[in-house]
Amino acid sequence: MEQKVIIELTTAEILERMDEEKRQLTKLKLNHAVSPLENPNKIKAYRKTIARLETELRRRAIKGVEVTKAEKK
Numbered sequence: 001m002e003q004k005v006i007i008e009l010t011t012a013e014i015l016e017r018m019d020e021e022k023r024q025l026t027k028l029k030l031n032h033a034v035s036p037l038e039n040p041n042k043i044k045a046y047r048k049t050i051a052r053l054e055t056e057l058r059r060r061a062i063k064g065v066e067v068t069k070a071e072k073k
Contacts, residue, residue: 001017001049001052001053003052003056006052006053006056007056009056011057011060014053014056014057015057017053018050018053018054018057021046021049021050021053022050024046025043025046025047025050028042028043028046029043
């Protein structure tokens with residue numbers, strides 16, 4: 001997911017997407033532990049996407065758009 005696309009998302013959508021990405025990353029890691037993945041670079045891509053989402057949330061928090069813990073869950 002590109003940064004341009006992430007910037008256009010609402011805060012709620014970012015939180016939802018981040019939750020889904022984290023679940024997928026966990027699933028990939030477990031599958032990779034059991035049997036090697038065909039493309040282990042997918043793990044790296046998921047980590048980078050999660051980092052981009054977290055960065056955008058932090059950027060919005062600094063700008064003043066309220067991101068509360070209740071929204072994060």
